[in-house]
Amino acid sequence: MADKIFLEIVTPEKKVLSETVDIVVAPGEMGEFGVLPGHIPFLCKLKVGELRFRQGASMRHVAVMGGYAEVLNNQVTILATAAETASDIDLIRAKAARERAERRIAESRDKVDFARAQAALQRAIARLKIAERQ
């Protein structure tokens, strides 16, 4: 049995990442889950959050904006609506987005507005978390 996992992250815009890694931890809809080599086939919906993976001694982080994950034959495929590595993230913009979203949540009247603002806030927080790790 192979002792490595092949991780691939694709979004509608581009293929973000395709690497051989040791362990993947992804933000599942029902909680975070980890994937080690030899994992059984698994399909899962992802929420907005942080995806981590370890390569040798280094740990790397990617912000994932929701999507789906599939584990099959030591291969993890992430189909994300959007995904950004730390170097892609614009810290200032993300901070501004967080403030804007917070303001909107405070002001929002109806449910749709609120849900939308909350989603934006989650995305901003995920981005900031990744950016600040670096």
Add this chain to the structure above:
Amino acid sequence: MATLRDIKRKIDAVKKTSQITKAMNMVAASKLRGAQQNMEKFHPYALKFREFIGRLAAGVEDTSAYTLLTPKEEVKRVELLLVTADRGLCGSFNTNLLVAAERFIRAKKAEGVEVTLVNAGRKARDYFKRRPVNVRDSYTGLLNKVAYEDGRRIGGSLIERFESGEADEVYILYSHFINIVKQQPSVVRLLPIAPESQESGQKGFEYLFEPSHEALLTDLLPNYIYVQVLESLYQTCVGEQAARMAAMENATNNCKDLGRTLTLTYNKARQAGITKELMDIVGGAEALKK
């Protein structure tokens, strides 16, 4: 016969036209490169998505639980999403698509099925504006920059129509990109979804699903439509640029040919003029001698 000056003017005009077409050819070539890159970047996503759906749908025995998978018992009204370019000057690219659309509508009408059009592209909108076809909606300016949001908007409206029963089937007509010199108008049924069947060898796997098989599939199916719409937009976009590049290359070549023939005529006329003048001079000199 045209005078020397007329021919000269024509030569200049042809030359200028060829400069323009040459420039348009180069613009199309560079846009083509960009569009092709975008399409290739999107391709892995679409491919994986199709695999996902195939795998998920393979495990479903009773499709009636999913509206988007269930064929309607009676098909009376269908909706067609017609994707064309916004601009012309790309040879027969748009015409091919419009002719294919006309053919589709006629075939459906012959079966007693009513067709409603949704136009994506200025050429489609303009063409069907004055024709006896039901047009529900028209979008323009999509191909300048294909965006995920557009796929979601258009796909969402199509799904809504299907779910509400206003359309029993939904088709998409777009330009399938085969290679740079070949694009093929093709019709694909979007709804109800017919997932590509998986090879039977794959069935041995038992998947774990989270949250659940049903929830995942319900969530994925609409997204699948968006992906399909997006992919056809990408392909049409690449096809448009490729077609324009070819058309402009043709135009440039034709200009060159025309220029050559005109220059020949010009030189002949000039020579004839000189000969005539010489004859006059010689004739005059001969007359003086006597």
